[in-house]
Amino acid sequence: MTDFLLELRCEEIPARMQLKASEDLARLFTEELARAGLKPAAIDSFVTPRRLALVARGLPLETAAVSEEHKGPRTSAPPQALEGFLRKTGLTQDQLEDRDGVWFAVVNKPGRATMDVLADAVPAVIRAFPWPKAMRWGVASQTTESLRWVRPLQGIVAIFGEQLVDIAVEHVRSGYATLGHRFHHPGAITIGGADDYVEKLRACHVIVSHQERQAIIAAKAAQAAAAHGYTVIEDKGLVAENAGLTEWPVPLLGDFDPAFLEVPPEVIQLTLRINQKYFVLRDAAGKLAPAFICTANIEAKDGGAAIIAGNRKVLAARLSDARFFWEQDRKTALADHAQKLGRITFHEKLGTVADKVERVAKLARWLVEEGIVKGADADLTEQAARLAKADLVTEMVGEFPELQGVMGGYYARAEGLPDAVADAIRDHYKPVGQGDDVPTAPVTVAVSLADKLDTLVAFFAINEPPTGSKDPFALRRAALSVLRLVEVNKLRAPLKSIFHHSHWYGLVMSSLLDSARKNQGMGLRAEDRNFREEYENGKRVLYYADTVIDVSDWIRRSSYDDSINFENDPVGALLDFFADRLKVQQREAGVRHDLIDAVFALGGEDDLVRLLARVHALQSFVATDDGANLLAGYKRAANILKKEAVDPAIVPAAPSEPAEAALLAALDAAEPLAARAVTDERFADAMAALATLRAPIDAFFESVTVNDADPAKRGARLALLDRVRAAVHGVADFSKITG
Template identity: 60%
Template sequence: MSPNVTSTADFLLELRCEEIPARMQAGARADLEKLFRKELDAAGLKPGAITVWSTPRRLALIAKGLPLATEAVREEAKGPRTSAPEQALEGFLRKTGLTKDQLTERDGVWFAVTEKPGRATADVLAEAIPAIVRAFPWPKSQRWGAASLATDSLRWVRPLSGIVAILGEDLVELEVGGIRSGYATLGHRFHHAGEITIGSAHDYAEKLRACHVIVDHVEREGIVRTKAKAAAEAAGLVLVEDEGLVIENAGLTEWPQPLLGRFDEAFLAVPPEVIQLTARINQKYFICRDGAGNLANAFVCTANIEAKDHGVAIVDGNRKVLAARLSDARFFWEQDKKKPLALQAEKLARITFHEKLGTVGQRQDRFIGLADAFQGQLADSVPAAKQAAAILKADLVTEMVGEFPELQGLMGGYYAAAEGLPGAVAAAVRDHYKPAGQSDALPTEGAAILTALIDKIDALVGFFGADLKPTGSKDPFALRRAALGVIRLVTENELRLSLGQLFDAAAQLYRAQGIAVENASAELLAFFADRLKVQQREAGVRHDLIDAVFAVKDAKGGGEDDLVRLLARVHALQAFVTTEDGTNLLAGYKRAANILKKEGAHDQTAGAHGEGTVPPTGEEDPLVLVDDPALKGVAAQFSHPERTLSYQPEPAEQALIDALDTAEPRAEAAIAVEDFTAAMAALASLRAPIDSFFDQVTVNDADANKRASRLGMLGRFRAAVHKVADFSRIEG
């Protein structure tokens, strides 16, 4: 008889060890819950809520309302028919592990029916917990003790020292790597000596709290956040909020006690970012600002004990450690300033950028040359940008950036200012890595915008030209981020420039240095189209419309590569295609395109999709639209609008000719002044004539003259539409 499946109990699991790195705790909590649920699902157990906690010394899981037993399960597998060959039956028996006399026959078919009795949940857990521990995916783990000589011995992030496993009030007896489960755990390392006996999941958190352990990591984070802020405010200061530091301090302590300390004001001569990084990365301290927003000579550290002297000794010890770190930073700052950035930049010739793309020194030479390719709105900023380009990466060889790589660019700006270079040059060096992400601020000065573009374009052209472009989810050189950075710099600053020309100029600079880089402008523009679609998705811009505009060719056969103009065209197109006129015109376009395609009237200037680019002349010649030699001679009469037909056109046919005669110049004039809304309106005037044409005119007339002319009209209609966008790429 199976156990009572209606009874439930709460289950507590604690896995205790030496200090778990704070950075691993969030992942460990998620992994513990995932593995626990997987084991329970396999056994047919459905718990209620599951809570997972972590401290530096333990992982804890509480599963509410766990059934005390699994239900009995009847499983049925359908086999071959009773009349099937003997070999089929033998295969079924091997698969099920049964004998023929154990099968059930029903309606001429063999069935394997097995009954699995219910199991006590404690027995399931006794098998599941060791499996979870042994399968735990720590980023780094270790073996320990005499057993570690065997390669199959238990691995854990730090030596596992204790397991608590209680279902209801009963111990779940199990053993992992020689460690047996029990009721006993340990409290705070310093505030409580000896073991604590846990009775059940219900008293676990409170018994630990009484022994100076707050097991709930979220509660500890709240204490760090609140008390650190209060400590700063008590001194008349403002805490610089840092949620990552809150989580890390909570992960380093079981009884967090934020304390405010002071350091020597003389250290404030060092750039504030250096002080913040020194405090944050090396010591896990918060920093503070005064009422004016300036960095204060104060820090907040988080102790793990409630000291009898209210933390005086702890703060003093932390102050001394921080002072030593800041002394090193100040030494680097002073030493680096002794050598001008131009002199530092000479060392870049010895640093490889990439084995296929030369040195960092060569990059800087290319930066200077690429600055000359920027004119128009940025022309006035080119001199300052070229001056900055010559020292753009010089801070990479400084002592400070060697210690804190996160400060590259920023320190270059400080060193440029310290040696008296113009403010625009210092800003251009400081901000050339921006934007580092989608939410990062953009450079604001012209020279800084220029150097930010130069840095990213040089990298994109080099890696694409050397066939080192991103593949799938892999992007080791962060080229997707670089492309998004260029898109933001161009569109948010409304810069009117040709990306294709810049890509070509950058490729030529590589080749002038003897570096084999192929011209990858076409690939890069396609890559930018994909990135633009990703970036514009949140703004509600349709990806197919971006494709449609990117496919438009100019009078020289080049693609659209002015991102500001492109987006203006896309926005006008999106507004148009949502209207009734836009929807109907798109339907008419697709019908015309299908007829032309069916009749072999292919667009000779079409791209990869086989549709829609405008020839360099701006006209689409029916002579290349018709494959039938018998029709080519007569098609010439409709090559241009001013030519007359050799027959009397039908009314709907003449209406389309008249509409094209009016719409084409209107659309061209609007496009010339970048009034894309007006261009769409011109196209909208073709909607009714093309509808009537299809309703009232037979395109594939038996008369070769009429057939060729009417195909020519459809070709002319398609060409007119393609001057605005490649409608073949629009969905719907």
């Protein structure tokens, strides 16, 4: 068995593409070999900024002869079908086998030299390589058929054992030579084969293993920080990125003027990390340290002093810009910043960010006044909602969009606004992802919930729900965030009531109408004295002079986008959407989706806290013997009732069997207990009441014939089973439960 080395050398590969490219090279190469019947014992992959490489271990000198069997048409098929099959296999009819009226072809392929297979495979891999972005270069780039690569391809090393595999890809021909480090060893290196590749390059200041470079960066950065009493803020993504920028990584510690620490720490961290690719440090007290670690690509003769000085100078300019933004933004009050939100379009059909802020402020206040979010001051909540998006127009957020909300919180605190307002501005986007913290401060909860609910209703109102894998407005994430806010804070939030909150919902519809008027024109202007709008019974009514404008009729007659339909209430679709998101969330938490279906199937349950309490009690119950047996009895009763419905015209007879009477007595006792428990939201007690039906139901089915010849007896027994089903449905629809 022999090893094969392949190196593809080019100009610098972007760091973000390297690891995926290394995986793709191994995958494509393995697939090409598999087509020829070869399977390496193992593949080692390497990547640096200037090269992709792999070593395929344990390849035979030649492929084994293989016999392939192909099934063809029936012997009675038209001649054209047989001719096509013969062309495909390259055989003649007398070489086919007739097996029970079907033609079969057995094609014997002789073995090939592995060198020949490799010579064909490598160019195929290069030409099929799936770079996210690629380029053409040189004279060959005048045609679209020329080679495309991430950066100009400069060299190919392809050695099988000790033999060179002759490969030519346009202007590049394979050889034994590669290049070492761009500065430490820019000359050619002769590679003898797979066994000496890694160490020869290491001797020339190139570490070909991305993982090894990451380990070096992490370890030496920690050592450099510790030598000055600092610790590195863990950032695995930045470690990987620096490993993708260097072939010989050398972490170096530098410092910056402590005066810059007056700028919010998040700004400094982003400046260091995003702009400069530096590691951020903390001091012994856990505060941001006035120092950084950069990763050089050389071992400098002066120990890196000049490199550190250059990086310090660049960083000082960056931090000076950040400090300027911080100082300039604070000269304007947040309320004045908020006045500029009308210049930013939220969505072409939903108006501006200022329109959204108005809606969110109304809803957030209502959530507090209705007692859905308890413990919040309504005035502070509305103030926070009106200022929550103000930092979108600041210089700092323009430079660092990642800091929206965060900077608003800092500006609010610097302005002397109440802490509850500043905290709500800072955290109202949370929770952003599954692992993000969930706000619990009442004002923050109200603003965050209102912001996300407004987004969901607005986009469903314009018929822009997520489809398949597409979710351009992150509505799935918004719904999951709502669910987490409700669950963590135990909010008694009836979704239907919230969605139909008249004034806020009217504002959503108003935004649609205003956008429709703006885009299509109704011959109306807000400043027209004859035009006015009023709210009557919570609904927006438009007047022109004394004539009521029928918005729905206008929308139907206009040529405006049909996706805006004022007649279709999006609430039903939105509730279904929440049900689906709840299943996803609870499945990850270990809750069975069929149990959620069983509760949702009852209809009218839109209080998520109550719904989840019911689901959790149901899951505990069905896991017990009583629950499993009651479920079996319920399903037997339900199946009978599918075939034999209760006939209201038949007067039921009195119970004639002991088991029948026992079940009737058990129902008389259990039904009111279960109903009261459900009303009081004691769902475990409701399940316990239903559990008392288990034995009577079992005994009933063992000794009672439901479909008695006597219609009165049959009617009584069917009515009894109907009561069983109804009693169970008071808690959940057991027909939705699997198993």
